[in-house]
Every structure is written in structure tokens, then in C-alpha cells.
Amino acid sequence: MTFLAELEQELFDGEEFIERLAWRATNGKFDEESYDVDLISEAFENAIKDLKAIYDTNQKKCERIEMICREEEKGHWMKVTELQQKCKDSLSTFEKLDKRLDIVADKVVYLGEQLESVNTPRTRAVEAQTLMKHFAHYLETSVETLNSFDEIVIENINQLYEEADIIQKLYLISQELPNNPRFNLAKEFISKKYNLIEKHLIEEFSSAHKNDDRAKMKKIAAILSHFKGYSQCIDVFIEQSQMGMFLSDNIFTDIVPLCVKNQKTIKEVFINPDQVMSKFILNLFHGKIQEYIHSRINGNDSREFLNELFNLFTKTNKLIDQIAKLKYLCCDYAFLNKISRNIFNNYLDMYIEKETSYLQEKCSNLLQSYYDLKNHQKRTIQSGGFQELIQSKIGRTIDINIGNLNINMSNQDYSGETFLSEEIAISILQESKMSLQRCSLLSKPQDLANNAMLIYEIELQNLCIEHIDYAIELGLQSIPATDQKSQPEIHFFEIIRQSNEICHLNEKQFSNWVQPMISSTTKYSECLKRKREVTQQMETKLNQGLEKSIASIISWIKYLLQTEQKKNEFKPEQGTDFIPTSTTACNKVVKFINYYHEKIGKCLDGAMVVICDVKEYRNCIDTFKIPLLSNLFNILHALCNLLIVVPENLKQVSNGDQLKCPELIAVSKLKSKYHIIEAYKHGQRDFGENYVNTSGEKEKSGINPDDADALVQFITDKCNRLKFSGLMTIGAYDFDTSQGLNPDFLKLIEIRDRINNYGDDEDEDDDDDDDDDDDAELVMAKRWSGSEAFD
Known part of the structure; x- marks a missing residue:
């Protein structure tokens, strides 16, 4: 069994095992001379015997191990059966104990109720006896003792709690006693001691608050909740909580941390935290914030008043939003906003009067400073259909008097000055914008539209009427007459350009600021009507100026041709080889026309600017990848192109692909x-x-x-x-x-x-x-x- 180790290897290969067995049997010699089949056969037979022996041995081991496992399994099953029986017995015992516990609990509850029914009257009797003893003692008190009773001696805090409980109950009883000389002295003594103990409790609460002893604060607050001076206890807490705070110039930054810090203490100490927190915030607004606001707002200077009012109201609203996000049950947004309005109420009532007077004064000063800079004395200009009729009939160089009407028909030469300034217009618009911004915040909801209308009326009056319309009137007077003998200088086209730019800015401000505040009210139509009237008035005068300017240009061209052009200029002298390209009159007319054509182009031609704007808008819209919007802006761009198309090509361009009518290419039988x-x-x-x-x-x-x-x-x-x-x-x-x-x-x-x-x-x-x-x-x-x- 020398090869047992080989058999126990993890990666056992049978073919390699046989090869090694044969190699060991022949010592690695497999040539024909030394090759012995019997030797290999004997080696294989011995190996097979050895393998069979190993197999028999392992088989016996497996049988023995299986027998041991079966015995262990049998023992485990016996234990499981035994445990199951114990579990059933335990469950049965638990049910019995549960029933007994229910029975005992019922008996305990019954006995407790019986004891309580017996003990409660006894306790009340003891308390009544104690109160009667104390009341009897107060009945025996003499007048001298009452007069000398100014202070109580408390040895420890527990004694104070006991005395407070007794005196509070005696005080309630004394209030129900009749007005009898027998009880008057005792009632007075009880009331005096009641006040002293209440004062002592508040002092102890204040001391505990300074030491941050919240357990003691909670105990005293619970006792004082039955006293009349409970509100004084809350006031002491609020006052001491604000000590050392609001040291910076801006108190708004300190309020939110203060509220967060004291919220936890209020919930832990007081039995009514919502009411206490409400009073705490109310005290902050009506105390520190109101004092701060009154100290900052100056009613003498209108500009300072409006700016400070706007800034403080903005900060207060921001503070309200921050406190509302803390989600105090008693301090919702409506409650806080009401407090804020009450603080600013006196200032808000006079706001619109201050705003309109300041805006009117500011705009008037801006215009006056501009005219002073130009050394121009502004005057009232009379214009109308009757004056224009007479002026058109008899010229512009005559002064006539009809009754009390004085009409000055002479042309005014202002040396090319248009009396229009984009800088002044922007300043007026900026002041109006700031007023509208303040109006949107400071106006009451029911007064917002009317206040916005008042501010916009001042803007229209000063910008459009007092500035633009006045400049147009001066421009109309400065247009040369049609019968002049010298080349006219016409500056009215520059007035048109500047008027257009300023009106565009005014229209933009109306859309951005005025319209959102009045769009949903009846003031909207009224405001549009007023704006349209002013605009139409200026447009009418601009059209008159254009007509007169063109008439003056045509008159001068006619005069040049009549005076400069000679017949013999078209008959060159005989023998002269030199032929001029154009006559002197022609050169003067062409030069004159080109000069004003270039000037008109700069002042009036805005088609290319519109096309450039629309192109930029179209590029912006294309980034949204919405086909409908892209198509609409493509059509708008094509329509704007019509502004620069020559008349001969207008029809052809209007029939282009982008402006062509829709063409039906899909008809459905399912459609109506x-x-x-x-x-x-x-x-x-x-x-x-x-x-x-x-x-x-x-x-x-x-x-x-x-x-x-x-x-x-x-x-x-x-x-x-x-x-x-x-x-x-x-x-x-x-x-x-x-x-x-x-x-x-x-x-x-x-x-x-x-x-x-x-x-x-x-x-x-x-x-x-x-x-x-x-x-x-x-x-x-x-x-x-x-x-x-x-x-």
C-alpha cells in the first residue's frame, strides 16, 4: 500500500497512476528484450488486491461512522421530542399564569379603586384640616402683626413650595368669603402673604434661569401657573433671555438664533410652550424691532425715509420667512405678517404720499438741471389745430394777436439742440423703477394697483410729456419754413431717433414692472388707455414734423432748381470739347439729398436692427429643440425681411416657402x-x-x-x-x-x-x-x- 498517498491526492488521474505502476514494475525498461509481461501482470494483480483491501477497510469505516450518526440522530430526535413536550407544558403553565395574573390584576385594580375611594376623601380632609388650621391662625392675627408683616422667612426651597401650595388655596378660599369684619383682617393677611410668596417664587425662577437650572425652573413655573403672577414669570424669562443680545448694528441677524436657542428651554420649562413662544416673538417685534425701526426712519428727508422704510421692511419680511420655516405652531406666516404690518402701519399709511411727492420732485429736478445745463428757460408752448391752420396759411415769420391769444409763428433756431437726453430719460426711468419696486413691497394688496398707477402717471408726465413731447414741440418750431432762401438745417430726424429709443425703454419698463401689478385689476385698461393717449399724441406730432421736414427739403430742392439751373447749361458752347458730367444745380441737389438721406437712414431705418434681434431670438429658441417654436420664429424672421425688400420683389418674397400657405398632403377618412x-x-x-x-x-x-x-x-x-x-x-x-x-x-x-x-x-x-x-x-x-x- 505504498501508493495510498497517491490515491489521497486531490487531483488524482487514473491513467497516470497505471503508467507509474507499470514503470515501477519494469524499472522503466520497455524494450523487447527486457520486457516481461508476467512481471507486469503480477504487479497489476498485487495492486488490485491492495486496492480491494483499501476499499474494504474504507467500507468498514463508513459503516461504522454511519452507525454512529444514526445513533446520534436517534438521540437528537429523543431530545427534540422531550423539548417539544416541555414547550407544551410551559405554554400550558404560561396560560395558567396569565389567567391568574388577570385575576390578580383585576383584584389589585379593584382594591386600588377601593383604597382611592377611601384615601381621596381622607387626603382632602387632611388638606382641609391643614387649611383650616392655617386659616384659624390668620383669623387670630392682630392688626399689629399684620402691619409688621413685610417679609417671610424660607429655610429651604421645599418649604417655599409647600407654603406656595397652601397660600394659593387659601387665597382662592378667601376670595369666596363674604365681606364681613370678622374675615377682613384674615383676608388681608392672606393676600399680603400671597403676594410675598409669589414675589419670592419669581425671584427663585429668575435665579434658576440665570444658573440654567431647568428642573427648578419647570417646578416653579408649574406652581406659578396657578398664581396671578404667572405672566410676570414669563416676562422675566423673556427679559432675561434677551440680556446680552442685540449688540450689533443689525439686530435682524440675532433674532433667529435667539429664537432657536430659547425654543428648547420654553418647551422643557413651561406647561404652555406655544403661548409662551408666541409672547416671546411678539415681545421681540413690538420691543426691540419696533424700537430699532423708529430709531432708523427719519420722516424729514423723503429719500432717506423711503430707502430706510424699504430696507427695513425687506429685512423684516426676510426675518418672517426664516421664523416661519422654523414651524412654530403658534407663529405661522399670517400671524407674523400681521405683527409686521402693525409695526409699519403708521409709516405705510403715509408711504404713497411720500413716494409720489418725492418722485415728482426728483423728476422735476432732473429735468430742470438738464435745461439749466443747456441754458434753456422752459416755457409753456401753445399748439393746436387753429394755430397750425394759420401757420400753414401765412407762414412762420409773423406774430399775430387774435383777442387774448398770442401765437408766435417765428422759427426758433436752437443750433441743432434736440433738448432730448437718453441719460436724463434713464435717470427718470431708474427713479420710477425704484419707486415701483418699493410700491410692490410696501403697498397694501388692495392699494397696489392704484399706487402703481399713480407712480406710472408721474413717469408719463415727466418723461413723455414734459421731456419728449416738449422736445418734439420745440423741434416742430425749429423746422425751417418752406419759403426760405437759404439751405435749411433740419434736426427733427434726430428728435425722432431719440424719442423712439426713449419710448422703447419706457415700454420695456411698463411691461416689466407696471403691468404685473395692474394686469388683474380694473386699472389695467385705464392705464393702457392713458398710455395710448400719450403715445398717440407724440406720434401725431412726429408725423407732423416728418411732413414739414420733407416739405422743407422739397421746397429747398425746388428753389435750387429754379434759381441755379439755367437753360444754357444744356447747350454747350460751340467749339468746346469739354462736356461737364453734371451741372452745378444738380451737384448741389444731389449733395443735399445724399446728406439728408444718410441722416434719415441713421435716424429712421430700424429694419436691420429688428432683423438682427429676431435672428438672435431665433438662435436662442432653437436650443430648446421645439419644432413649433422654431417654425414660428422662422416665419417671424421672414416677415421682418419684408421690411428691407424693394417694392418690386415684395410679392415674390411674400410667396416664398417660409410664408407660403399650408399645403394638405395627408387626408384621413376618419377625420371630420x-x-x-x-x-x-x-x-x-x-x-x-x-x-x-x-x-x-x-x-x-x-x-x-x-x-x-x-x-x-x-x-x-x-x-x-x-x-x-x-x-x-x-x-x-x-x-x-x-x-x-x-x-x-x-x-x-x-x-x-x-x-x-x-x-x-x-x-x-x-x-x-x-x-x-x-x-x-x-x-x-x-x-x-x-x-x-x-x-
Whole structure:
């Protein structure tokens, strides 16, 4: 059994084992001369015997181990049976004990109720006896003792608790006693001692609060909750909690940490934490915050008043939001907002008056400083239909008096000054914006729209009427007359440019600030009407100025041609080889026209600016990857291009692809007639269908796919009044689109490609079509023409 170790190896190989056995038997010699078959046979027989012996030995070991396992298993089963029986016995015993416990518990509860019924009257009797003894003692008190009783001596805190309990009950009893001289002295003594003990308890509570002894605070607070001075205890807690706080200039940063810090103490100490926390926050707002606000707001300076009011109100609202997020049960947003409004109420009542007066004064000062800088004395300008009528009839160089009406018709030369300033306009708009910002925060909800309307009216009055309209009036006066003998200097075009820019800024501010505050109120229509009136008034005057400016230009051109142009200029002298390219009059007219053409272009031509803006908007919208929005901005861009198209090409450009009416290329039999009518209203007149039965179903009509080429050729060659637009099919109804495209659609695409190769004219307009609603999107995804499709 020398090879037993080999058999016990993990990676045992039988063939290698036999080879090694044969090698050992022959000593590694396998040549014909030394090769002995008998020797190998004997070695194999001996090895087989050895292996059988090993097998027999191991078999006996296995049998012995199996017998031991069976005995152990039998023993374990016996133990399990025994444990199961014990478990059943234990469960039975537990049920018996549970029943006995229920019986005993019922008896204990019964006995407890009996004892309580006996002990409660006894306890009450003892308490009554104690109270009677003390009351009897107070009845025997003399007047001298009462007058000398100014202080009580308390040896320890427990004695104070006992004395407090007794005196509180005696005080309640004394309040029910009749007004009898017999009891008056005792009642007075009890009341005096009641106040002394209450004072002593509050002092002990204050001392415990300073030492952060919350257990003692809780005990005293529970006792004081039955006393009249319980509110004084809360006041002491609130006052001491704020000691050492609010040392910085901005008290708003200290309030939230203070609330968080004291919330835990309030919940742990007081029996009514919600009410105490509410009083704590109320004290902060009506105490420190109100004092801070009163000290910061100065009512004498309007600007300082408005800025401080806005800043403090903003900080207070931010503080309210922070406290509301702490989710105190007693301090919701409505409660805190009400407190805030009460604090600022006096200031908010006078807010709009201060705001409007300050804004009006500020705008007036800005305009006056601008006119002072220009050395211009602003005056009232009278204008109207009667004056313009007389002016148009007799010219601009005459002063006439009709009754009390003085009309100055002389032209005013301001040396090219337009009296318009974008800087002043921006300053007025900025002041108005700040006023509107304050208005949105400080106005009451019911007054918000009206206040915004007042502020916007001041903006319109000062910016549009006092500044723009006034400059337009001066510009109208400065336009040269049509009968001048010198070259006119026209600066009205610059006034138009500046007016347009300022009005654009004003319109933007209206949309951003005024409209959100009044859009849902009746003031909206009223404000729009007022804005429209002012705008139309300025537009009317600008149109008058344009007409007069153009008339002046034309008049001067006419004058040049009449005075400078001579007939002999068109008859060159004989013998002169030099022929001038243009006459002097022509040069002057062209130079004059080019000068004002360039000036008008700079001041009035805004089409390219609009196109550039729309292009940027379109690029921005394209990033959203929404086809509808992209298509709308493409159409808007195409419409803006019409502004720079010459008149000759206007019709051609307006009929381009982007502005072309929708074209119907998909008609569904399942849709109602109203969809077809809608397509007809958009200009569609062809509703025929070229149906191909790609699925080969007998229930469906249509031509065979192989006949599609002949049909298309026949329509295009023979039917001159028909326009071939495309083919259609109905896909298999039960096909699962999650597996890919419907083979019917692929077949239709194959036919389309074949037709496209047939002719160049047809492939530009071919459209595929579909009649099934479920597959409409696939058809739209696979169309190859630029036309739009409708179901």
C-alpha cells in the first residue's frame, strides 16, 4: 500500500497512476528484450488486491461512522421530542399564569379603586384640616402683626413650595368669603402673604434661569401657573433671555438664533410652550424691532425715509420667512405678517404720499438741471389745430394777436439742440423703477394697483410729456419754413431717433414692472388707455414734423432748381470739347439729398436692427429643440425681411416657402369634414388620393405596387389638369411599431424612390401619405418634400 498517498491526492488521474505502476514494475525498461509481461501482470494483480483491501477497510469505516450518526440522530430526535413536550407544558403553565395574573390584576385594580375611594376623601380632609388650621391662625392675627408683616422667612426651597401650595388655596378660599369684619383682617393677611410668596417664587425662577437650572425652573413655573403672577414669570424669562443680545448694528441677524436657542428651554420649562413662544416673538417685534425701526426712519428727508422704510421692511419680511420655516405652531406666516404690518402701519399709511411727492420732485429736478445745463428757460408752448391752420396759411415769420391769444409763428433756431437726453430719460426711468419696486413691497394688496398707477402717471408726465413731447414741440418750431432762401438745417430726424429709443425703454419698463401689478385689476385698461393717449399724441406730432421736414427739403430742392439751373447749361458752347458730367444745380441737389438721406437712414431705418434681434431670438429658441417654436420664429424672421425688400420683389418674397400657405398632403377618412374645411380655408384645392395596396389585402382597394409607375406616368403625361403630389397607403392594422417601421411604409418608400428616378419634375413634389391615425407620425417622419402635412 505504498501508493495510498497517491490515491489521497486531490487531483488524482487514473491513467497516470497505471503508467507509474507499470514503470515501477519494469524499472522503466520497455524494450523487447527486457520486457516481461508476467512481471507486469503480477504487479497489476498485487495492486488490485491492495486496492480491494483499501476499499474494504474504507467500507468498514463508513459503516461504522454511519452507525454512529444514526445513533446520534436517534438521540437528537429523543431530545427534540422531550423539548417539544416541555414547550407544551410551559405554554400550558404560561396560560395558567396569565389567567391568574388577570385575576390578580383585576383584584389589585379593584382594591386600588377601593383604597382611592377611601384615601381621596381622607387626603382632602387632611388638606382641609391643614387649611383650616392655617386659616384659624390668620383669623387670630392682630392688626399689629399684620402691619409688621413685610417679609417671610424660607429655610429651604421645599418649604417655599409647600407654603406656595397652601397660600394659593387659601387665597382662592378667601376670595369666596363674604365681606364681613370678622374675615377682613384674615383676608388681608392672606393676600399680603400671597403676594410675598409669589414675589419670592419669581425671584427663585429668575435665579434658576440665570444658573440654567431647568428642573427648578419647570417646578416653579408649574406652581406659578396657578398664581396671578404667572405672566410676570414669563416676562422675566423673556427679559432675561434677551440680556446680552442685540449688540450689533443689525439686530435682524440675532433674532433667529435667539429664537432657536430659547425654543428648547420654553418647551422643557413651561406647561404652555406655544403661548409662551408666541409672547416671546411678539415681545421681540413690538420691543426691540419696533424700537430699532423708529430709531432708523427719519420722516424729514423723503429719500432717506423711503430707502430706510424699504430696507427695513425687506429685512423684516426676510426675518418672517426664516421664523416661519422654523414651524412654530403658534407663529405661522399670517400671524407674523400681521405683527409686521402693525409695526409699519403708521409709516405705510403715509408711504404713497411720500413716494409720489418725492418722485415728482426728483423728476422735476432732473429735468430742470438738464435745461439749466443747456441754458434753456422752459416755457409753456401753445399748439393746436387753429394755430397750425394759420401757420400753414401765412407762414412762420409773423406774430399775430387774435383777442387774448398770442401765437408766435417765428422759427426758433436752437443750433441743432434736440433738448432730448437718453441719460436724463434713464435717470427718470431708474427713479420710477425704484419707486415701483418699493410700491410692490410696501403697498397694501388692495392699494397696489392704484399706487402703481399713480407712480406710472408721474413717469408719463415727466418723461413723455414734459421731456419728449416738449422736445418734439420745440423741434416742430425749429423746422425751417418752406419759403426760405437759404439751405435749411433740419434736426427733427434726430428728435425722432431719440424719442423712439426713449419710448422703447419706457415700454420695456411698463411691461416689466407696471403691468404685473395692474394686469388683474380694473386699472389695467385705464392705464393702457392713458398710455395710448400719450403715445398717440407724440406720434401725431412726429408725423407732423416728418411732413414739414420733407416739405422743407422739397421746397429747398425746388428753389435750387429754379434759381441755379439755367437753360444754357444744356447747350454747350460751340467749339468746346469739354462736356461737364453734371451741372452745378444738380451737384448741389444731389449733395443735399445724399446728406439728408444718410441722416434719415441713421435716424429712421430700424429694419436691420429688428432683423438682427429676431435672428438672435431665433438662435436662442432653437436650443430648446421645439419644432413649433422654431417654425414660428422662422416665419417671424421672414416677415421682418419684408421690411428691407424693394417694392418690386415684395410679392415674390411674400410667396416664398417660409410664408407660403399650408399645403394638405395627408387626408384621413376618419377625420371630420371640419378638418377638410379648415384646409380649404388655407388655400388647398386638391383633395384626390393615389392609393397603393402595399399589403395585398382583398378588403382594401388601390392599385398593385407594380402598377404604380404606369399610373404616375399616365397622370403626368396625359392628365394636364391634374397635379401629381404623391402616393398613399394604409399600413397593416395589427403591426407592432416597436419592432420597427411597418413593411407597408417601406414598400411605399421603395415605390417613391423608383418614381423619383423616373423624372426630375415629379420627384421634387412627391409626397407620401397615410390614412391610418396610428401611423400618421411615421408618415410625417418619412416625407421627403418641404410641404407641411395635415391629417
